[in-house]
Structure formats: structure tokens, C-alpha cells
Amino acid sequence: MRKEDRSIVVRHVSKTFTLRYHRTLKQMSVAMLRQQELSDSFLAVNDVSFTVQQGESIGLMGLNGSGKSTLLKMINGIMRPDSGKVLTRGRTAGLIATGAGFHPQLSGRDNVYLNAAILGMSEAETRRKFDDIVEFADIGRFLDSPVGHYSSGMFARLGFAVAIHVDADIFLADEVLAVGDRPFKKKCLAKMQEIRDSGTTLFYVSHAAGSVRKMCDRVIVLEKGHKAFDGDVDEGIKFLHYDDDNENALDIEEEMADDEELGADI
Amino acid sequence: MSAPATPMRRRPVDAPLRPPWSEQGILEVFRHRYILSLLVRREIAARYQGSVLGLLWSYVNPLSQFFIYYFVMGILFGRAQRTEDFAVHVFAGLIVVHFFTETMNAGTRSIVRNKSLVQKMAVPREMFPVASMLVSLFHVVPQVAILLVATLISGWRPDAMGLVFGVLGLLISMTLGTALALMFSAANVFLRDVSNAVNVLSNFVRFGVPMMYPYTLVAQRFHGHTSIYLLNPITEAVLAFQRAFWVGATSHPAHTAHIDMPPNMLWLSLRALVISLVILAIAQSTFTRLERRIPERLL
Numbered sequence: 001m002r003k004e005d006r007s008i009v010v011r012h013v014s015k016t017f018t019l020r021y022h023r024t025l026k027q028m029s030v031a032m033l034r035q036q037e038l039s040d041s042f043l044a045v046n047d048v049s050f051t052v053q054q055g056e057s058i059g060l061m062g063l064n065g066s067g068k069s070t071l072l073k074m075i076n077g078i079m080r081p082d083s084g085k086v087l088t089r090g091r092t093a094g095l096i097a098t099g100a101g102f103h104p105q106l107s108g109r110d111n112v113y114l115n116a117a118i119l120g121m122s123e124a125e126t127r128r129k130f131d132d133i134v135e136f137a138d139i140g141r142f143l144d145s146p147v148g149h150y151s152s153g154m155f156a157r158l159g160f161a162v163a164i165h166v167d168a169d170i171f172l173a174d175e176v177l178a179v180g181d182r183p184f185k186k187k188c189l190a191k192m193q194e195i196r197d198s199g200t201t202l203f204y205v206s207h208a209a210g211s212v213r214k215m216c217d218r219v220i221v222l223e224k225g226h227k228a229f230d231g232d233v234d235e236g237i238k239f240l241h242y243d244d245d246n247e248n249a250l251d252i253e254e255e256m257a258d259d260e261e262l263g264a265d266i
Numbered sequence: 267m268s269a270p271a272t273p274m275r276r277r278p279v280d281a282p283l284r285p286p287w288s289e290q291g292i293l294e295v296f297r298h299r300y301i302l303s304l305l306v307r308r309e310i311a312a313r314y315q316g317s318v319l320g321l322l323w324s325y326v327n328p329l330s331q332f333f334i335y336y337f338v339m340g341i342l343f344g345r346a347q348r349t350e351d352f353a354v355h356v357f358a359g360l361i362v363v364h365f366f367t368e369t370m371n372a373g374t375r376s377i378v379r380n381k382s383l384v385q386k387m388a389v390p391r392e393m394f395p396v397a398s399m400l401v402s403l404f405h406v407v408p409q410v411a412i413l414l415v416a417t418l419i420s421g422w423r424p425d426a427m428g429l430v431f432g433v434l435g436l437l438i439s440m441t442l443g444t445a446l447a448l449m450f451s452a453a454n455v456f457l458r459d460v461s462n463a464v465n466v467l468s469n470f471v472r473f474g475v476p477m478m479y480p481y482t483l484v485a486q487r488f489h490g491h492t493s494i495y496l497l498n499p500i501t502e503a504v505l506a507f508q509r510a511f512w513v514g515a516t517s518h519p520a521h522t523a524h525i526d527m528p529p530n531m532l533w534l535s536l537r538a539l540v541i542s543l544v545i546l547a548i549a550q551s552t553f554t555r556l557e558r559r560i561p562e563r564l565l
């Protein structure tokens with residue numbers, strides 16, 4: 001492992017959220033009289049460390065609420081860790097939350113420019129890639145109508161289309177395939193494989209074991225904010241389900257079969 | 267089963283390892299001029315979307331204020347007879363005050379209003395209040411054009427010093443407006459009460475500066491003890507703008523300047539600019555402190 005190949009360094013990163021129970025003055029005074037807690041803190045990411053080499057593709061897995069999105073937001077620079085250090089090399093792009101970064105009143109066209117700018121593209125670069133982006137999103141004549149009228153799938157398509165066309169060195173993908181339809185999912189996976197093969201570091205959050213197997217060469221599992229596993233893909237997936245009861249295992253098998261099929265078509 | 271994990275692909279990246287967020291505050295905004303211009307354009311387009319009059323509302327609002335002030339103060343209270351070219355006096359002040367309050371009000375709401383962008387981007391969030399200021403500045407241009415026509419009709423003779431004062435007046439309100447927008451925009455994320463408090467503050471600003479009344483009234487009432495009144499930089503901004511566009515329109519500019527302007531106008535204006543810059547620095551450090559928790563507190 002050469003130092004200059006390091007793409008992401010995450011060192012002892014922790015993030016605490018404050019949960020507030022009472023918001024108005026009235027609620028707060030009532031709660032104080034009753035000697036209830038006004039707020040509580042919550043460790044969403046707890047002392048996580050890892051290093052990623054340029055070109056690695058990481059599958060980030062874990063149950064709902066285990067801190068995956070929070071970790072990705074810190075790597076993206078949207079959130080700051082309370083303690084610890086995050087370092088990245090080069091340009092980062094990605095889809096953190098579907099629909100984020102769109103202005104509902106603006107047309108799809110204007111949103112493409114705005115979104116691309118936020119991801120670090122210049123005007124010339126956006127113009128050059130505009131047709132590719134639109135073709136990839138495939139939203140037809142809705143391009144010039146306000147994004148607020150889009151379906152959630154169309155939202156996601158446009159967001160993904162912009163993000164994937166950034167010449168990024170690190171690509172973060174969270175919830176990407178959650179709302180897309182089947183053909184679009186396939187297209188996204190294929191495109192992500194393409195950028196992965198070009199040497200972009202990939203961080204892929206998914207609950208679907210099949211697509212993680214297909215996409216990634218390393219798995220990190222978060223469990224209640226801790227890093228519980230870091231290593232080989234198959235072992236990671238096994239780790240994730242080793243204590244599942246039968247009922248859950250059934251669901252997951254179904255889901256995996258689904259994914260496997262999806263993977264096979266590509 | 268799927269294909270085995272592909273071997274590691276190497277692509278050297280010619281960039282340093284560094285934190286993914288920026289730490290230079292408002293200076294960073296000017297390195298992102300392209301995004302800033304998109305934000306400003308978007309804001310101008312979006313502000314009056316769905317309204318028939320659209321952009322015209324930006325002029326209806328200050329103009330209606332102007333007519334109200336002129337009618338109440340000028341006609342009812344008879345100010346128009348005692349202060350020469352009272353309309354120009356009011357309008358010159360109004361441009362500065364309106365620019366300032368618009369910057370402060372829109373700026374305060376800017377981050378909350380743009381939350382979908384804030385939650386996505388790692389670029390400096392100072393961008394949003396600065397964009398609000400630029401949008402307000404955009405509306406100043408045609409207002410100054412109207413003012414120029416009005417003051418030329420009143421017999422305005424431009425002078426070089428006036429130009430300096432005009433620029434100073436704009437600079438002061440721009441700096442202070444940005445500073446307050448910056449500070450309040452971050453605070454507003456945590457407490458939405460802030461935007462209401464800013465509304466109240468705007469009212470104080472409208473009445474606390476020599477716009478609908480001349481400075482002489484204040485000087486007379488307080489027997490020249492106006493040092494606290496003059497500590498408010500917007501007062502100087504208004505006075506400077508009046509020095510630029512109104513004094514030259516009166517029949518005896520030197521006399522007007524002597525009566526209706528405080529002595530040492532240049533020194534006072536420069537001091538106001540410095541005060542505004544100091545407040546800007548304080549605002550920036552407050553913003554930086556609050557900013558770390560902004561994304562997680564935006565719902």
C-alpha cells in the first residue's frame with residue numbers, strides 16, 4: 001500500500017447528533033417542571049477508521065440507522081465529524097440523497113446546470129456533457145418542466161445522471177437504486193461498473209448483497225455506528241446475516257435471488 | 267454466482283489528500299463565482315415565480331414605500347416645504363435602506379430556503395447570504411437610474427466628491443448587510459425566531475436613519491449630541507447617498523451640506539465602513555462556528 005495511492009482516509013471519526021424532544025418555549029418549560037430531559041445526544045458514527053486506496057470499490061452495509069449515510073456525508077464534506085479526521089484526494093461526486101440539490105421550481109434543464117456546478121463542473125464542461133446527461137436520464141419532454149412535477153423515479157434518474165457524468169476521483173452512491181425502475185437500475189449498475197473500471201474509487205451503500213457482490217471488492221459493515229467488519233466481500237455479506245432468524249433469512253434470500261438475476265443480465 | 271472481484275485498478279490522482287470541506291469562509295465564495303452566478307440568476311427568477319407582475323414587484327414595493335413616506339412626512343407633516351427637494355432626499359435614503367433591509371431579510375432566510383442544496387453541497391455555505399445580497403444589489407441599479415432622472419430634474423450638478431460618497435454609501439450598506447445576513451442566516455437554522463426578529467429590526471432601521479426626516483432635526487433635538495445616532499453605519503450610508511445625489515440638487519449645495527449633513531462626513535463614512543468590516547469579521551467567525559451543525563439541523 002503506497003501512501004500516494006490513498007484515496008480516502010478516515011481516522012477515529014465520530015459524529016454525535018442531538019435529539020431534541022421539546023421545541024417551543026411552552027414545551028420546554030413544561031418538560032423542565034416535570035424534570036424531563038430536554039435533549040439527548042446520540043452517537044451515529046462511533047470511532048470509525050479505515051483507509052481506501054485509489055480505485056478500490058467499497059460496499060458499505062449495515063442495518064437501517066447504522067450510520068452509513070452519515071459516514072458518507074462526512075466523506076463528501078457535507079457534515080463535519082465531531083472528532084477524528086477525514087481526508088480525501090481529488091474530486092468527489094455522488095448521490096447522497098435522491099432529490100437533494102434540486103430546486104422544485106426550476107426546470108430539469110436549469111437543475112442539471114445547477115447540480116453539475118455544485119458537483120464542481122464548469123459551465124463549459126456541463127454544456128459538453130449535457131446531451132449525454134439528458135440521454136442517460138431519459139426523461140423525455142419533461143426536461144423543460146419544473147422538477148417539482150417529476151415522479152420520484154425521474155428525480156432520482158436526473159440526479160444520478162448528473163452525478164455519474166462528473167469526472168470524479170471518488171464516487172459515493174447512497175440510496176441510488178432505491179426508486180429507479182428495473183431498466184434504469186441495470187443502466188446505473190453498468191455505468192457504475194464502467195467508472196469503477198476506469199479507476200475511480202467507489203463507495204456503494206446498499207442492502208442488496210447481489211449488487212454489492214457484483215460491484216465491490218471490499219465490504220465495510222457498520223453496526224450501530226461502529227465498524228463491525230472490514231474485508232472480503234463474501235465474508236462481509238456472511239457476517240451481516242450470520243445471526244438472522246429464519247424468517248428474515250428467507251426475505252433476504254429472495255432479495256438476493258432478485259439481485260443475482262439483475263446482475264446476470266448485465 | 268457473480269464474477270469474482272476484479273483486480274485493483276490503478277489511476278494516479280494528482281491532488282493532495284485534504285479535508286473535503288473548505289475552511290476559508292467568505293473568501294472561498296469568490297472562487298466559486300460560477301455557482302454564485304447560477305444561484306443569483308436562480309434567485310432572481312424564482313423570487314416572483316408564478317406572479318403576473320413578476321420582477322415589477324421589486325419596484326412596486328420600494329416605490330409604494332416612497333409615496334407613503336412622502337405623503338405622510340412631506341405633505342401631512344409639512345416636511346416638503348422645509349426641506350428642499352424632499353422627494354430626492356427620501357428616495358436617495360430609501361434606496362440604501364431598502365437594499366440593506368432586503369439583503370438582511372432575504373439573507374436571513376437564505377440557508378433555510380436553500381436547504382435541499384445545503385444538504386447536498388460541500389461548497390461554502392456563505393454562498394447563500396452573499397447571493398441574496400447580490401440579488402438585492404441587482405435591484406438597486408434601476409432604482410439609481412430613477413433617482414438620477416429625478417435628481418437631474420431637480421437641478422442636480424454632479425461633483426467628484428459626490429461620486430466618492432455614493433460609492434461609500436453602497437459599500438457600507440453592502441458590507442453591513444452581508445455581515446448581518448451571514449450571522450442571521452446561520453442562527454435562523456437553529457431558531458426560526460430569528461427571521462421574525464430581523465423583521466422587527468428592519469422597522470427600527472427604517473425609522474432610525476435620516477431618510478423620512480432630515481439629519482438637522484436630529485441634531486437640533488439632541489443639541490448636537492448625535493454621536494450615538496451616528497454610530498449606526500447605515501446612518502452614514504444614507505447620509506453619504508444623500509450627499510451624493512441630493513445635496514447637489516438643492517439651490518445652495520454648500521449651505522445644504524453645512525446644515526443637513528454632520529461635519530466630517532468623509533471621516534464618518536470611512537469610520538462606518540470600518541465598523542461594518544469589523545462586524546463582518548465577527549459575523550464570519552460566528553458563522554464558521556455555527557456552520558458545522560447546519561446540515562444536521564435542517565429538516
Ligand SMILES: Nc1ncnc2c1ncn2[C@@H]1O[C@H](COP(=O)(O)OP(=O)(O)OP(=O)(O)O)[C@@H](O)[C@H]1O
Nearest residue numbers: 017018044063064065066067068069070071562563
Ligand atoms: N440530522 C440528524 N439529527 C438527528 N439524528 C440523525 C440525523 N441524521 C441521522 N440521524 C440518526 O443517525 C442514525 C444514522 O443515520 P443514517 O442515515 O446514517 O443511517 P443509515 O445507515 O444510512 O440508514 P439507512 O440504511 O436507513 O439509510 C439514525 O439513527 C438517525 O436517526
Ligand SMILES: [Mg+2]
Nearest residue numbers: 068069070174
Ligand atoms: Mg442511509
